Amino acid sequence: xxxxxxxxxxxxxxxxxxxxxxxxxxxxxxxxxxxxxxxxxxxxxxxxxxxxxxxxxxxxxxxxxxxxxxxxxxxxxxxxxxxxxxxxxxxxxxxxxxxxxxxxxxxxxxxxxxxxxxxxxxxxxxxxxxxxxxxxxxxxxxxxxxxxxxxxxxxxxxxxxxxxxxxxxxxxxx
Amino acid sequence: xxxxxxxxxxxxxxxxxxxxxxxxxxxxxxxxxxxxxxxxxxxxxxxxxxxxxxxxxxxxxxxxxxxxxxxxxxxxxxxxxxxxxxxxxxxxxxxxxxxxxxxxxxxxxxxxxxxxxxxxxxxxxxxxxxxxxxxxxxxxxxxxxxxxxxxxxxxxxxxxxxxxxxxxxxxxxxxxxxxxxxxxxxxxxxxxxxxxxxxxxxxxxxxxxxxxxxxxxxxxxxxxxxxxxxxxxxx
Amino acid sequence: xxxxxxxxxxxxxxxxxxxxxxxxxxxxxxxxxxxxxxxxxxxxxxxxxxxxxxxxxxxxxxxxxxxxxxxxxxxxxxxxxxxxxxxxxxxxxxxxxxxxxxxxxxxxxxxxxxxxxxxxxxxxxxxxxxxxxxxxxxxxxxxxxxxxxxxxxxxxxxxxxxxxxxxxxxxxxxxxxxxxxxxxxxxxxxxxxxxxxxxxxxxxxxxxxxxxxxxxxxxxxxxxxxxxxxxxxxxxxxxxxxxxxxxxxxxxxxxxxxxxxxxxxxxxxxxxxxxxxxxxxxxxxxxxxxxxxxxxxxxxxxxxxxxxxxxxxxxxxxxxxxxxxxxxxxxxxxxxxxxxxxxxxxxxxxxxxxxxxxxxxxxxxxxxxxxxxxxxxxxxxxxxxxxxxxxxxxxxxxxxxxxxxxxxxxxxxxxxxxx
Numbered sequence: 001x002x003x004x005x006x007x008x009x010x011x012x013x014x015x016x017x018x019x020x021x022x023x024x025x026x027x028x029x030x031x032x033x034x035x036x037x038x039x040x041x042x043x044x045x046x047x048x049x050x051x052x053x054x055x056x057x058x059x060x061x062x063x064x065x066x067x068x069x070x071x072x073x074x075x076x077x078x079x080x081x082x083x084x085x086x087x088x089x090x091x092x093x094x095x096x097x098x099x100x101x102x103x104x105x106x107x108x109x110x111x112x113x114x115x116x117x118x119x120x121x122x123x124x125x126x127x128x129x130x131x132x133x134x135x136x137x138x139x140x141x142x143x144x145x146x147x148x149x150x151x152x153x154x155x156x157x158x159x160x161x162x163x164x165x166x167x168x169x170x171x172x173x174x
Numbered sequence: 175x176x177x178x179x180x181x182x183x184x185x186x187x188x189x190x191x192x193x194x195x196x197x198x199x200x201x202x203x204x205x206x207x208x209x210x211x212x213x214x215x216x217x218x219x220x221x222x223x224x225x226x227x228x229x230x231x232x233x234x235x236x237x238x239x240x241x242x243x244x245x246x247x248x249x250x251x252x253x254x255x256x257x258x259x260x261x262x263x264x265x266x267x268x269x270x271x272x273x274x275x276x277x278x279x280x281x282x283x284x285x286x287x288x289x290x291x292x293x294x295x296x297x298x299x300x301x302x303x304x305x306x307x308x309x310x311x312x313x314x315x316x317x318x319x320x321x322x323x324x325x326x327x328x329x330x331x332x333x334x335x336x337x338x339x340x341x342x343x344x345x346x347x348x349x350x351x352x353x354x355x356x357x358x359x360x361x362x363x364x365x366x367x368x369x370x371x372x373x374x375x376x377x378x379x380x381x382x383x384x385x386x387x388x389x390x391x392x393x394x395x396x397x398x399x400x401x402x403x404x405x406x407x408x409x
Numbered sequence: 410x411x412x413x414x415x416x417x418x419x420x421x422x423x424x425x426x427x428x429x430x431x432x433x434x435x436x437x438x439x440x441x442x443x444x445x446x447x448x449x450x451x452x453x454x455x456x457x458x459x460x461x462x463x464x465x466x467x468x469x470x471x472x473x474x475x476x477x478x479x480x481x482x483x484x485x486x487x488x489x490x491x492x493x494x495x496x497x498x499x500x501x502x503x504x505x506x507x508x509x510x511x512x513x514x515x516x517x518x519x520x521x522x523x524x525x526x527x528x529x530x531x532x533x534x535x536x537x538x539x540x541x542x543x544x545x546x547x548x549x550x551x552x553x554x555x556x557x558x559x560x561x562x563x564x565x566x567x568x569x570x571x572x573x574x575x576x577x578x579x580x581x582x583x584x585x586x587x588x589x590x591x592x593x594x595x596x597x598x599x600x601x602x603x604x605x606x607x608x609x610x611x612x613x614x615x616x617x618x619x620x621x622x623x624x625x626x627x628x629x630x631x632x633x634x635x636x637x638x639x640x641x642x643x644x645x646x647x648x649x650x651x652x653x654x655x656x657x658x659x660x661x662x663x664x665x666x667x668x669x670x671x672x673x674x675x676x677x678x679x680x681x682x683x684x685x686x687x688x689x690x691x692x693x694x695x696x697x698x699x700x701x702x703x704x705x706x707x708x709x710x711x712x713x714x715x716x717x718x719x720x721x722x723x724x725x726x727x728x729x730x731x732x733x734x735x736x737x738x739x740x741x742x743x744x745x746x747x748x749x750x751x752x753x754x755x756x757x758x759x760x761x762x763x764x765x766x767x768x769x770x771x772x773x774x775x776x777x778x779x780x781x782x783x784x785x786x787x788x789x790x791x792x793x794x795x796x797x798x799x800x801x802x803x804x805x806x807x808x809x810x811x812x813x814x815x816x817x818x819x820x821x822x823x824x825x826x827x828x
Contacts, residue, residue, distance in 0.1 A: 030759050031522050058652055059764065060773055060790035076775065078762050078790075082649075085670050089762065110652025113798055121486075136479040136827060137336075138301045145335055145487055148785075152484075152491050153335030155342070157328045254454055258481050258824050259506035259587060261458070262550065269569035284454035299827070302459060302480040305451055325483075331500055334491075336484035354587055 007034035010088070014049055035089040040101045043092050047077065047104055055079035055088055061104075061114035063122040067148035071095040073122050077104075094124060103129035121146035240373065246290075246316065247371035250364070253289035254282045255309065257296025260323035263354040264295045267364075272357040279364065286312040291367075293360075294340050297325035303338045310344050318371070320363055321346040324353045443467050451480045455558050455813050458823030462800075462812075469808050474801045478794075482827040489787040493753030494520055494594060497787060501774075502588045504789055505825030507550055510536075510543040511767040512789065513592040515774035518673060519763035520594045523756050523778055526728050531719040532596030533675040537712045538609070539582070539591060540674075541705040545616065546575045547768040548698050548705075552623060555695070555817035559636055564626065571619055574612050581605050594754075595729040596722030609713055616706045624699060634692070641803040641815040642690040651802065652795040655770025656697045657819065661689030667766035674765075679711045691811075694818040701768075728754050753782040762790075769793050769820055791825035 007027050014036075015022030023042035028035040038046050047058075057080040064074040071093040079088050094101055103126035105111045115126045116135040123144040126132055134141060143150055156162060256264055267274045274280050283289040286309045298306055310319065319340070324330030326340040327349040340346050347370065350363035369375055380386055445466045451459040459480035465473040485504050489497040501516045502509040514536060521528060528536075553568030576586040582601050583589035591597055627633050645663040658665055666683045668676040684700035686693030722729045730749055731742040748754075756778040764773035770792025777786040796819060803819075804812045 031525070031761055033761070035760075057649055059771060060762065060775065060788075062775055062788040062790065064760075064777055064786050064788075076760075076762075078773070078775075082665060082670070087762075089760075108652075109650050110795055110798065113794060117794075134479075136482040138479070145484060148490075150487075151335070152333075152487055154333035155329055155337075155339055157333070158339060158341050255452065257459055258483075259503060262506065262587065265550075265554075265565075266569060266573070268565075269573065270566050271570075271573045286452075297481060297483050299480060299482045301482065302451065305480070309452055331503065332483050332485065332488050334484040334488050336482050336487075356586065 004029040004034075007036070007088075010034070010050075010053070011036060013053075014046055017049060033087060033089060035091060037091050037093070040092045040094050043077075043090070044102050044104055044107070046090060047079070048107065050079055050088065050090070051107075054081040054083060055086070057082055058104075058108045058110050059087070061111050061118065063118040063124060063146065065122060065146065065148045066093065073099050073124050073147075075101065075118055075124060096123075099124045100127055101125070102127050103132075105129055120144070123147065243372050247368040248278050250279045250291040250318070250368070251281050251283045251289045252279060252291040252293050253286050253309070253313070254284050255292055255294060255306075257294070257298065257302065258325070260295035260325070260354040263357050263360060264293055264322065266357040267360055269357075272361055274361065274364070277365070277368070286310075287314065289313055290317050291364075292317065292319045293322050293364075294319060294326045294346075295322040295354075297323075297330070297332065298338050298340055299336050300338055303343050306340070307343050318347045318367055319344060320348045320350060320360075320367060322350045322352075322360055322363070323355055324351060327351065444472065455816065457554060457816065457821050458826075460797075460816075460821060460823055460826075464809070464812065466809065471804045471807055471809060471812050474804050474812065476797050476800055478797070478823070478826050480827065481823050483824075485828045486787050486789070490784060493782050494756060494784060495749070495753050497784060498593065499588060499590050501787065501789065502590065503824065504828050505767065505769070505772070505791060505793070505822050506587070507547040507822050508543055508767045508769070508772070509588050510539050510592060511765060511772050512774075513590070514540060514674070515763055515765050515767075515772050515789065516776070516787065517592050517594050518765065519761050519774040519776040520756060520784075522761045522763055523759055523776060524594070524728060524754070526595050526723050526725055528596050528674075528723060529720045530675065530717045531600075532721050532723075534712045534716050535597050535601065535721065536592060536674055537676065537679070538709050538716075539579070539597075541709040541712070542575050542578060542609075544705045544768045545702050545709075546572050548702050549575075551698060551768075551820045555820075556627065558813055558817040559633065561627065561630070561633070564623065567619070567623065567626075571616065578605065578609055578612065581608065593722060593729065595725065596720070598722070600721040606713060606716075609709070613706050613710050613713070617703055620699065620702050620706075627695075628699075633695075636810065636814050637691040637695055637818070639688075640691045640811040641807050641818075642688055643799060643803045644689060647802055648689075648799060651799045653770065653799050655766070655768070655792050655796070656694060656701065657770070657796055657799070659683060660686035660693035660697045662687055667764060667771060671764070673763075676708075678715075679708045681708050681711075691814050691818040698768075698820075755780060755782050756784070764790070767792060769822065769825070770796060772825075789825070789828060791828065793819075793821045793823075793825045794828075797821055797826060 007029055011024045011027045014024050023039050023046050024036050025039060026037035028037070036046070059078040059080045062076055064076060066072050066074055073096055074091055074093045077090040079090065080086070092101060101124060103111070103115055105115060105126070106128065112130070113135060115129055116132060118124050119126060119132055120134045120136050121144060133139065137145065266272060268280055268282065290313065292310055292313065294306065310317070321327045321340045325332065325337065328339050329337045330353055348363045348367045350360055352359050355363070377386060380388060447464045447466055449462040449464055451461045461477040461480065463475040463477065464471055485500055488500050492500060498513050498516060502512050504512050549568040549572045553565040556562070556564030579589055580586050582605055583591040583599065643661060645658065645661040648658050648661055649663070654665065662685060664683055664685045667673070669683060681704045684697045684704065686697050726742065726745040731739070731745055735742040736746055758778050758780040760775065760777040762773055762775045764771050766772070771790065772792055773790035775786070775788040775790065776784055779785040800815065800819065803815050
């Protein structure tokens, strides 16, 4: 894990290499791990630079819903440097009314199914993804279940006393 | 409160002492005749009305229905339908410790057309429900379904948007509780189903509390048709 | 492939979005007449769970495999947001249903990192014992079902015989055979009972012999060699770019194991090796997993021999329930017990990702806490979900039979894939 100073150095390096604004919005060192909060439109360049630095393995790509703080939808990329056993986290946040972000699948093939899952569960649209469709829910499902304002749902448990209402049967109980 | 006195023990008029000479005389006469101490004669020596009674008591006659029910119940062909964790415990009943082959049920058929028992083992998600229904429809009559585990009986631990209890889209004969149920529990469920098919259903608590007649039976037409409004995906 | 018009079934209409155009382009339009797309439906005797594959075949040769998943999607992550931290453990355990101790270890490790609570050494050793037993059990089920797929049916009974012994041990320590809720935040729920150590030692002593028997049956078997040797190899670089970890990566020759590379839970105190393959074909994957069983036995033996004395769960009463005998005498213990059972402990806000080495690869748990007593997000990075992406790369250009063998060697557990 890069320690706090190492993390700041990485952030500065990324800022220097980028032309114009720094892609890094924030750094956070928490419980021994470094996290970079990055602009959504610069995610591919940031990941490419981190790959050059040695973080060549993407462990995980997942979404978070920061409801009620805007920008609500977050995508978290966990990178791993196998040679030095070093992990770093890259986060981006996109608002719910414009949840578009570049897909990193062309450079990181492991992101294929994982980005589809984030799309399915949160509604984040990944531009440039070869095959963005729902992966866990049925194709014609409406709604994005993992968002915090989506209800957990559930069925009433069927006992004999509520059997007919719960199953939606309209014939007479015999 | 009425009190009634009755002699018991040695003075009871209904008690026959084996030391009674008359009884011993009777016993020896029966033995001489070729019977046994209970007074039953060897069938070869019976004649007439006694012979008819003997045949009625000891030879099994039955209706064709009962014979067929006996054959069906002793040869379930379960369909391999493992969905989630309960599938591993279902595999355990095929394994050697709880050996389902003792009962004749080890022939798990992969094709639903050849199976007659659907052991739904695991959680049925909304994507899977129409497929389960299709498999169940492809099975030929007579067919039975066991809902194994809490998840398919009643969504179990996960009462959320993604799961459907099996009762909503198909008729289930036996529910086996557990998460996952032990292989012995599943075996108990299968044996209960076997008794049901033999037309000798295990009344369970109704037997113990003398509550026969309190069962609610759904009319057969309602049991086999798809309940309106319950089937969400129209497959 | 042109679907029959105009009567498309509801089913096909919903799947219009799945396009096979890239494969057709690749092989030239003229050859599309020869291509057959077959549906290995979710209900199939050879798929390990409800995995659906759309296989495009040219004769018997597989040209593309498109896995379609989601048939056992349970909404575990959503359910976990609705429950107190302690109550999430049984929910999360049911994800990858063959490695339940690993699921709970990843989650408990993440929460313990957030809470900064220290797990006592005895609890860590007990966790290691149970995890290694679970690893052996998972590999046994894998071996039994894979041999079943290949046709070596009797392996199923042998492997499940050993599995029953392991489940007896689990039942001894926690009361349940599967999904035991044994790991809690801060340690383990209960200390092992008397007799557990003896039974465990007996099992560990005879397990290597049993594994030798499995090897004797399968290692030099002509059919196993023909079906597994040289089929569907994939090099380590492609696997790394696909995010594959675990025995699949090690079979390709890349010695990456989180127990050695990034030790957690006292794994650095044990002496064990990592089996690594050479070619990366199906036979190496089989051999790696078989060898891992021996190593797990060694680790469990060392953990049992060196089991330290001490508490089995953290002494921090704000996180772990006090022992019941204290409830009669201490008022604070009663209050702690009440608060923990009704509301649960509160976790300071933050996000953490805790990876461990499960039998299938890197199992990571991401927990985001917003300061309340319920987690705001629990995400399990399941190894099978990521490993499944390698199916298409592995099986391109091989036969259907090789596809079945590769699926078996891939060891996908659909509960983890679909969560």
